[in-house]
Amino acid sequence: MNILPFSPPKLPSLVHFLHFCRNISLMGEKVRVRFAPSPTGPLHIGGVRTALYNYLFAKRHGGDFILRIEDTDQNRFVEGAEKYIVESLKWCGIMPAESPESGGKYGPYRQSERKEMYRQYADQLIKSGNAYYAFDTPEALEALRKKMEEEKAPNTSYCASNRLTMDNSLVFGIEEAEKRVAAGENFVIRFKMPDNNQVEADDLIRGRVTVNTALLDDKVLFKSDGMPTYHLANVVDDHTMDISHVIRGEEWLPSLPLHVMLYKAFGWEMPQFAHLPLLLKPDGKGKLSKRDGDKMGFPVFPVEWHNPDGEVYSGYRESGYLPQAFINMIALLGWNPGTEQEIFSREELSELFSIDRVNKAGARFDPEKAKWFNHQYIMSQGLDDVTEAFMIELQKHNISVLREFAAKVCDLTRERVNFVHEIWQQSAFFFVAPAGYDQEVIKKRWKENTPELLRGVIENVMQKTRFDAFLLKPALEDYCNNNQIGMGPIMIGLRLCMVGAASGPDLFAIMEMLGKEEVIQRIETGLQKIK
RNA sequence: GGUCCAUUCGUCUAGGGGUUAGGACGUCAGGUUUUCAUCCUGGUAACAGGGGUUCGAAUCCCCUAUGGACUACCA
Known part of the structure; x- marks a missing residue:
């Protein structure tokens, strides 16, 4: 008899309970x-993995996954890239x-279509004393960098230690600056990084990250071409779009303190951050890049990419x-x-995914295991899809x-391939008589x-x-037994005539599909050609 | 150079102070298949190094090494 108003927690439900607790913190x-x-x-x-983790996280918590195109750099715009991104995500x-x-x-x-709104936010920071106008030429900037490097300064860029020696509104005032503008x-417009502050930021994957602002510089927030930089646009958009969690690549970790400072300067509540580890080249040297794939014999892109240069x-x-x-x-990378489960449906991934089980260290990509995964899916997928x-x-x-014939071929050969296109290599003899023999x-x-x-087999069994297949096999066995002939040589001989090699699916299944006429024809041809 | 981040079999990883350090891919051997492949069984192989803390460290702390990211009016 159960005297408690609820059943006592069992071990599996403890896990659920923990999930539940985490969900509570996400509620609201x-x-x-x-x-x-x-x-x-x-x-x-x-x-793609970053997109996937974002997507799965949203699904897991009943939230929204949104796609935002960050095209604030007009110089680096590449024709077709946005379309490619959309198509890739769709395929996935x-x-x-x-x-x-x-x-x-x-x-x-x-972001290019949100252009107008960024300037007002930059102005807001100028008004609150968190940003300033700067008019330095590229040459002046270059000279500054050189000088700081020579002095072996801890911070070699535009920052608290040198900004008063430069051409900006902190030196000559806002009014003067506005006149020049x-x-x-x-x-x-540059962010005025405070001189000696400890910035603390919490990362869902790495825990607390602390940096002293003395090591940070006065990053440009608003460019001379009228566009914001990533830093400004990203913070403004995440805020105005009510983004709750920023899940992005580790390459952004160094700019997290800046982003935290920006949220503080605006007086906005921060989203939660999670910085994903990088995907590394198979040889472990550096992060995976564009050219690695074709150099190392595997794709790095979800779908084929045609560069504008051809x-x-x-x-x-x-x-x-x-x-x-x-x-x-990629979910498991x-x-x-x-x-110990390794094969997951989309639904399972959406149910199980959690940020706190994401690793901290970068993962090397293993092309061999990728093939294994595909094989698993070729086997478990409906025969119709493979066909x-x-x-x-x-x-x-x-x-x-006939589709029915192709389906049978797939059924017989799919366990021996990693890719659908390899089925042809394994099954060409079903469609074309062997051109040569091993x-x-x-x-x-x-x-x-x-x-x-x-010849004996043709006369006494085939005819x-x-x-x-279910009749041919016993018939051949009987024939062999009755005449005291070993099955081995006959099987190999037949296989050679049918396939041209000593490989392939069950011989009797092959012969059934080829049909009597074709089988006899192939034996005749073999007898002529094989010496 | 500076800052930050990381480090368990070759690879992806499990592991939250007491484990014969587990699984998967790969690889090797055996079995099944009178072929080949699949499949099954087994083997191989790891806590980067050094110091602490502790009765006891793969697990906690520090240092070193190694790797990586960032260091643009790029994202």
Whole structure:
């Protein structure tokens, strides 16, 4: 009898309870996360993983995942990059709730289209004394850098220790600066970094990070071309879009203190931050980059990328990866649920994902394991889907067959491949008679009496048995037993005639599919050609 | 150079003071398949180093080493 008003917690429910506690801390504010790439080129798998983790985090907490395009650098704009990003995410099944395409109530979602709003925020910081106008020429900046380097100063850039020696409004006042601005002079707006403050920032993955502002510089917030820099735009947008969690790559960790200072200067509540570890090259030297893939023999991009200059970079999609396999693989590169499960559906990932199980250290990408994942999915996927993909492969080889036949071929061969396109290599003999025969096998296994044996099989088995794998096998066995012939040589001989090699699926299944006429024809051809 | 971050089998990782340091990929061996592949079974292989703290450290602290990121009017 249970006298408690509720059942006592069992071990599994303790886990749920902990999840529940974490959820409570997330309640009250809706989870809103963003993936914010800049359209300066294709998205590689590191970027896709960042997008995926954001997406999964949103799903896990019933929040929104949004896509924002950070195109504040007009010089680095690359034609087609944004389209590529959208297409890649789509292929991966990472669908944003709000995006430049679909819109949303926090739009626009392209920073270039939000241009007007940034200046007022920069002005706000000037008014509150947290930012200032600067008119320094590139030459002056370069001279400053050199000088500070020579002095071996701890901070070699524009900062508290030297800003009063430069050409800015801290030196000659705001009014003077505004006059110069009105006169059309080029200017930037810089953040006035306090001199000696300890900035503390909490990271969901790394814990507390502390930096002294003396080591930080006066970053440009607003550029002379009228656009904000990433730092300003990012903070303003995350705030105005009600972003609750900023999940981004580790390369942003060094600018976290700046961003924290910006939130403080604006007097805004900060989102929570999580900096993801980087994806490393397979040899472990440095972060994965654009050219690594094709150099090392695997794709780094989700889908094929055509550079405006004509260069082509291979993609997972074109290489024959299934999107689910790809997602599964990258999800596990830096995260795991703590169990020994390795294959996860999208839904499972959405249920299980949690930031606190993301690793701190960078992960090297392993192309071999990527293939294994794909194999798992080729095996577990519905035969229809595999057949569908294989039909397309067949077209490339100018083969047209009944879908039913292709499905049988897939069923027989998919366990031996990592990719759908490899099915062709494993199954071409189903569609075309072998053009040649494996010499090694002939040398070893094709005996003097093999032709004689095969003729006997044609006469006594082929001609007399219905072409069904379940009937052919016992028929051949009976024949061999009755005449005291070993099965081995016959099987190898037949296989050589059918396939051209000593490999492939069950021989009887092959013969059933080929049909009596074709089988006999191939034996005849083999008898002529194999010596 | 400076700042920050990281470090468990070759690779991805489990591990929150007491474990024969577990799993997966790869690799090797055996078995199944009269082929090849799949599959099964087994083997291989790791706490970067040095100091602490502790009865006891892979686990906590410090130093060193190594690796990485950042150090633009790029994101």
